Amino acid sequence: MKKKALIFGVTGQDGSYLSKLLLKKGYEVHGVKRRSSTINTYRIDDIYNDPLLKKNKFFLHYGDVTDSLSVNNIIEKIRPNEIYNLAAQSYVAVSFEIPEYTSNADALGTLRILEAITKIDKNIKFYQAGSSEMFGKVNEIPQTEKTSFYPRSPYGVSKLYSHWITINYRESYNLFACNGILFNHESPFRGETFVTKKVVKGLFNIKQKKQKKLFVGNIYSKRDWGHAKDYVEAMWKMLQQKKPDDYVICTGKQYSIKYFINLTAKKLGIKIKWKGIGINEKAYDQDNKCIIECKKKYFRPTEVDTLVGSYAKAQRILKWSPTHDINSLVDDMIDYEYSNLR
Numbered sequence: 001m002k003k004k005a006l007i008f009g010v011t012g013q014d015g016s017y018l019s020k021l022l023l024k025k026g027y028e029v030h031g032v033k034r035r036s037s038t039i040n041t042y043r044i045d046d047i048y049n050d051p052l053l054k055k056n057k058f059f060l061h062y063g064d065v066t067d068s069l070s071v072n073n074i075i076e077k078i079r080p081n082e083i084y085n086l087a088a089q090s091y092v093a094v095s096f097e098i099p100e101y102t103s104n105a106d107a108l109g110t111l112r113i114l115e116a117i118t119k120i121d122k123n124i125k126f127y128q129a130g131s132s133e134m135f136g137k138v139n140e141i142p143q144t145e146k147t148s149f150y151p152r153s154p155y156g157v158s159k160l161y162s163h164w165i166t167i168n169y170r171e172s173y174n175l176f177a178c179n180g181i182l183f184n185h186e187s188p189f190r191g192e193t194f195v196t197k198k199v200v201k202g203l204f205n206i207k208q209k210k211q212k213k214l215f216v217g218n219i220y221s222k223r224d225w226g227h228a229k230d231y232v233e234a235m236w237k238m239l240q241q242k243k244p245d246d247y248v249i250c251t252g253k254q255y256s257i258k259y260f261i262n263l264t265a266k267k268l269g270i271k272i273k274w275k276g277i278g279i280n281e282k283a284y285d286q287d288n289k290c291i292i293e294c295k296k297k298y299f300r301p302t303e304v305d306t307l308v309g310s311y312a313k314a315q316r317i318l319k320w321s322p323t324h325d326i327n328s329l330v331d332d333m334i335d336y337e338y339s340n341l342r
Ligand code: NDP
Pocket: 008, 009, 010, 011, 012, 013, 014, 015, 032, 033, 034, 036, 040, 063, 064, 065, 066, 085, 086, 087, 088, 089, 090, 091, 105, 129, 130, 131, 132, 181, 182, 183, 184, 185, 186, 191
């Protein structure tokens, strides 16, 4: 019989890639989307427009992980084999502005789904979208499944609650529940406020003379960036194992934001030169025009300075390893901007 998957957070970057992956694997896919006054399905519109992908296999339901009734009703109605909890207020900087809502969605949202599973059907497998932000002020380099946590934002703290409540329900009720501890992963469909998309789109627009300047924050933090396409494959693999477990998913390589900016500029054929220090550091183009500035408002009250993981366990058990590096990631993101232009 066809397997059924239920994805909370289907309209997000990962939700869209995961939907396509599962549809290609023959699943019936159900997604939960929030009611919104504007259309928020642009990332999954191509599923609707592709009759082969959509045909009787892709369904959307209104719901919200802050609303127990909708969580329970949808799970009861669909009775999926697998649930992927990707729903979150996922922007770290915003979690400092709306910490209570962030905790409600990112921490208690997970509890609501787990509780529904225990009441409705304990055989439903569960994937929780954990984050390298839980490592925060890192205690070890590289970070592994055994590294202790030190979150640095309401977002990181909420994800840590979700991590432990998932383990607790696994141990208490014998659920097949897995935590992915995913490092930053990007794609052409990354939200526009995250630094990679902001840089690629911003520099692309500057090149097209549609934008004069790009404003960023701390360009010296370092991230381990992968491609979302690779990472959703790892989520699925976790739920196909004999035993539930937790896995770090990353590339094992880290780069600074400044490196990412320089690489993107080079690929776009923009020559840049940095001048000044600290908040006054600015980038100038070949005509000595300032095109990038740092702005205080993009700095966070507490920063995660450096993240780099080891995917040795995922490679050993899931037979997973990344197929993209930073070069192919940036190429993919730039190609998308060109295709939009066309
Ligand atoms: P996005 O921000 O692109 O997507 C988040 C999704 O969650 C959207 O569909 C959003 O809906 C939905 N959502 C937000 N709040 C609620 C709510 N209260 N109820 C139901 N749905 C809600 O994130 P990504 O796709 O990048 O990430 C997916 C998950 O993985 C998130 O949980 C994120 O925290 C986590 N993660 C992401 C990493 C990354 O680098 N991308 C790394 C590690 C973890 P809407 O479209 O309406 O806003």
